Amino acid sequence: MNELPLAVLLASVLATATPLIIATLGETITEKAGVINLSLDGSLLLSAMVGFVVGYETGSFLLAFMAAAATGASVALLVGIYGIYLGQLQVAVGFALTLMCKDLAYFLGNPYSRLQGPQMISWKIPGLSEIPFFGPVLFQQPLTVYAGLLLIPAIWWYFYRTARGLELRAVGENPQACYTRGIDPRRKQILYILIGGALVGLAGAAFSLGIKPGWGRPQGIEGIGWIALAIVIFGGWHPVRVALGAFLFALLQVGGISLQNIWTAIPAQVFQVAPFPLMILALVLVNMLEHKSIQRWLEHRPGLAQLLDKLKGDPPRALGKTFHPD
Amino acid sequence: MQVELRQIHKRFGTNHALKGIDLSVQAGTIHGLVGENGAGKSTLMKILTGYLTRTEGRIFLDGGEVDNADPASAARNGIGMLYQEPQDFPPLTVLENFMVGRDTEPDPDRNRQRRRLLELADQVHFSLDPDQKLDKLTVGERQQLELLRLLGRGVQVLILDEPTTGISDRQKARLFEALRQIRDQGRTILLVSHKLEDVVALCDRVTVLRHGRVTGAEDAPFNVPGLLAMMFDAPPANDTHRQSLPAGEVLLSFEQVTAEGERTGLQDCSLDINQGEVVGLAGLSGSGQGLFLRLAAALLKPATGRIQLRGVPMDLKDHRFFKGTGGVFLPADRLEEGLIPGFTIQDHFALASNSNMAAARVSATEAIVRFRIRGEPDTPVESLSGGNQQRLLLSLIRLESSLILLENPTRGLDVESARWIWENLRRQFIRRGAIVFSSAELDEILEVADRVLVFYDGNIVRDLHINELDYQDVAAAMTGR
Numbered sequence: 001m002n003e004l005p006l007a008v009l010l011a012s013v014l015a016t017a018t019p020l021i022i023a024t025l026g027e028t029i030t031e032k033a034g035v036i037n038l039s040l041d042g043s044l045l046l047s048a049m050v051g052f053v054v055g056y057e058t059g060s061f062l063l064a065f066m067a068a069a070a071t072g073a074s075v076a077l078l079v080g081i082y083g084i085y086l087g088q089l090q091v092a093v094g095f096a097l098t099l100m101c102k103d104l105a106y107f108l109g110n111p112y113s114r115l116q117g118p119q120m121i122s123w124k125i126p127g128l129s130e131i132p133f134f135g136p137v138l139f140q141q142p143l144t145v146y147a148g149l150l151l152i153p154a155i156w157w158y159f160y161r162t163a164r165g166l167e168l169r170a171v172g173e174n175p176q177a178c179y180t181r182g183i184d185p186r187r188k189q190i191l192y193i194l195i196g197g198a199l200v201g202l203a204g205a206a207f208s209l210g211i212k213p214g215w216g217r218p219q220g221i222e223g224i225g226w227i228a229l230a231i232v233i234f235g236g237w238h239p240v241r242v243a244l245g246a247f248l249f250a251l252l253q254v255g256g257i258s259l260q261n262i263w264t265a266i267p268a269q270v271f272q273v274a275p276f277p278l279m280i281l282a283l284v285l286v287n288m289l290e291h292k293s294i295q296r297w298l299e300h301r302p303g304l305a306q307l308l309d310k311l312k313g314d315p316p317r318a319l320g321k322t323f324h325p326d
Numbered sequence: 327m328q329v330e331l332r333q334i335h336k337r338f339g340t341n342h343a344l345k346g347i348d349l350s351v352q353a354g355t356i357h358g359l360v361g362e363n364g365a366g367k368s369t370l371m372k373i374l375t376g377y378l379t380r381t382e383g384r385i386f387l388d389g390g391e392v393d394n395a396d397p398a399s400a401a402r403n404g405i406g407m408l409y410q411e412p413q414d415f416p417p418l419t420v421l422e423n424f425m426v427g428r429d430t431e432p433d434p435d436r437n438r439q440r441r442r443l444l445e446l447a448d449q450v451h452f453s454l455d456p457d458q459k460l461d462k463l464t465v466g467e468r469q470q471l472e473l474l475r476l477l478g479r480g481v482q483v484l485i486l487d488e489p490t491t492g493i494s495d496r497q498k499a500r501l502f503e504a505l506r507q508i509r510d511q512g513r514t515i516l517l518v519s520h521k522l523e524d525v526v527a528l529c530d531r532v533t534v535l536r537h538g539r540v541t542g543a544e545d546a547p548f549n550v551p552g553l554l555a556m557m558f559d560a561p562p563a564n565d566t567h568r569q570s571l572p573a574g575e576v577l578l579s580f581e582q583v584t585a586e587g588e589r590t591g592l593q594d595c596s597l598d599i600n601q602g603e604v605v606g607l608a609g610l611s612g613s614g615q616g617l618f619l620r621l622a623a624a625l626l627k628p629a630t631g632r633i634q635l636r637g638v639p640m641d642l643k644d645h646r647f648f649k650g651t652g653g654v655f656l657p658a659d660r661l662e663e664g665l666i667p668g669f670t671i672q673d674h675f676a677l678a679s680n681s682n683m684a685a686a687r688v689s690a691t692e693a694i695v696r697f698r699i700r701g702e703p704d705t706p707v708e709s710l711s712g713g714n715q716q717r718l719l720l721s722l723i724r725l726e727s728s729l730i731l732l733e734n735p736t737r738g739l740d741v742e743s744a745r746w747i748w749e750n751l752r753r754q755f756i757r758r759g760a761i762v763f764s765s766a767e768l769d770e771i772l773e774v775a776d777r778v779l780v781f782y783d784g785n786i787v788r789d790l791h792i793n794e795l796d797y798q799d800v801a802a803a804m805t806g807r
Binding site: 162163166167169170173174176177178179180181182183184314317325326 | 375377378379396397398401402407409413414415416417418422425426427428429432433434
């Protein structure tokens with residue numbers, strides 16, 4: 001056993017959570033603008049593959065991440081074109097792309113299977129990384145982890161403190177009203193589905209170049225896209241709550257692996273599967289906060305109520321619907 | 327700014343909605359646009375504002391031709407419209423709703439925008455809390471906000487589509503005062519309305535539309551019978567004959583009911599509603615009438631107190647029970663709560679009566695004729711005009727219904743249709759049950775109801791029967807005196 005097991009565990013949770021955080025935030029941006037990009041699971045895989053292959057061939061992390069972001073954005077663009085401009089069902093287009101991207105990723109990535117490729121190493125922040133306990137947890141991580149953590153307040157600020165963020169939310173609520181106010185809702189939606197898709201792409205590369213380096217079948221990130229979609233919904237389309245959901249899932253995953261070493265009698269599969277139902281249970285508990293009796297209980301605790309109110313979120317009213325001007 | 331429309335045509339598929347409209351509006355005037363439901367008023371204005379594209383025709387502003395291909399370009403040309411259905415964002419705050427838009431250069435400074443909002447609100451004597459979430463506001467208040475936003479954008483041509491619907495008389499007076507002020511600054515106002523009294527009070531000139539054509543125009547002072555003749559094929563009938571029935575059994579009873587909701591909630595409300603009554607709920611918009619109706623329809627539960635429907639306590643019952651015992655509730659927000667967008671008229675009949683498509687087609691065709699709905703059984707409901715949607719909703723009420731709750735049932739309907747609908751409702755339902763309705767029009771309530779409940783700030787302050795009704799008294803009670 002390590003001398004700082006808790007610190008190691010938490011550092012590992014943070015690292016594991018990163019791709020999920022980046023992907024869920026990307027999807028949050030997309031859905032907040034009223035578009036559902038259901039292709040997440042496929043585009044995560046595809047961009048993980050592209051990121052790894054480009055990193056392997058060029059040795060450049062910058063190029064690798066750029067290529068992965070471009071991959072995620074391209075898939076998103078397809079959803080955008082078909083879903084927003086050609087009037088197809090967004091969910092149907094996204095689902096078809098999920099399957100296509102997945103097969104494409106395994107097919108194109110096959111020659112690179114099980115190769116030793118580049119891996120992002122931890123970057124110790126001078127000074128801060130020396131702090132006992134917090135140093136190893138927070139400040140001895142790959143760059144992607146810092147980026148993922150900074151993204152949470154950045155997106156929150158963009159959503160709730162900027163004029164463009166206000167427009168983004170407005171488009172997701174009522175594209176028709178935006179149109180009457182001189183905003184082109186479809187252009188906004190395309191913009192944000194591209195940004196969201198690019199983040200999903202970065203998340204894929206963050207996985208294949210950082211968390212579980214390499215490429216192979218099955219890829220460890222498979223299935224995470226669906227979890228990300230669920231977290232966005234249960235997270236109430238709020239960047240902070242969504243990120244918390246991603247942390248929780250990572251905690252369950254890493255915790256499961258640790259417990260596996262303690263309770264050896266229980267089959268390993270239990271710990272691998274457990275995070276998924278536990279996640280659903282946790283999210284149900286979070287959503288029970290909206291229940292009347294709990295709300296009434298909260299009335300006498302204004303501080304807590306205010307905090308929870310800030311985290312609360314309803315779906316964008318125009319989610320999945322597109323507006324076509326006359 | 328002077329506005330001129332030449333030979334505007336609009337076709338929706340095979341429906342020729344506008345058949346060559348010419349309209350000229352002088353700068354610095356208030357120009358009324360009147361006509362029956364479905365005459366094409368809103369369509370014409372949506373074309374001017376670029377929301378709808380025109381099939382043919384040209385638009386001139388101050389003599390120069392403009393395209394107005396979309397709302398953004400129309401806004402750049404100085405045109406702004408207050409739509410009949412509020413075009414806003416309910417989950418956002420009042421201030422955020424005020425800020426969204428690129429019809430002029432956006433100003434992201436929240437503090438400056440907040441001051442601007444409060445300043446504008448002050449000028450027209452509206453009171454809005456900038457940090458309130460919009461979904462806590464009434465339709466009337468949402469309209470007020472939208473008006474403030476347009477004023478803030480400095481529009482040169484202001485189009486208002488039925489702006490006096492859902493706002494109080496006091497607010498209306500202030501609105502009119504503000505509109506005159508805006509006109510005197512040299513700006514142009516186009517007022518779409520089916521309420522002749524508003525048009526007569528406010529407008530300098532009126533153009534009348536009927537079935538997509540201009541049937542006449544007149545300068546103030548107006549000759550009202552003349553206008554009516556231009557609006558309708560035949561002048562509207564004169565009076566509804568009302569025979570009050572002796573009160574029958576108790577249908578609905580409220581015992582010390584208190585509930586939260588709207589802005590005011592509902593406090594300690596006790597009363598019975600009997601078979602044979604037509605009960606009008608009077609009051610300024612959002613004084614508790616909507617809450618009362620939703621409680622009665624078992625859509626909301628009271629915080630304390632007890633509601634009984636035909637003697638059955640409703641504590642554990644829901645809206646299905648209400649409907650199962652002959653209840654009907656028609657909410658004010660037609661497309662959000664009443665009808666299903668994307669479904670056709672026929673589909674609605676199939677759903678309502680749980681019958682097959684062939685039977686639904688027959689009843690839909692019948693209803694279209696009986697209720698004079700301008701549409702076909704296959705017309706999707708969202709493409710019907712507001713008034714026609716309302717008629718459809720009313721036509722969906724089952725004949726065997728016994729407790730009919732209506733929220734602003736004649737909202738957006740012209741005088742003649744409203745009168746016709748009331749005659750029908752009375753004839754069909756009053757012997758078997760009771761009708762409870764809210765209305766923003768006190769005149770309508772006094773004309774139609776046998777009994778009036780006056781709401782003020784969440785309390786029922788008067789419960790009057792037909793023979794003790796006094797306009798002054800009711801009006802005073804509505805405003806809390």
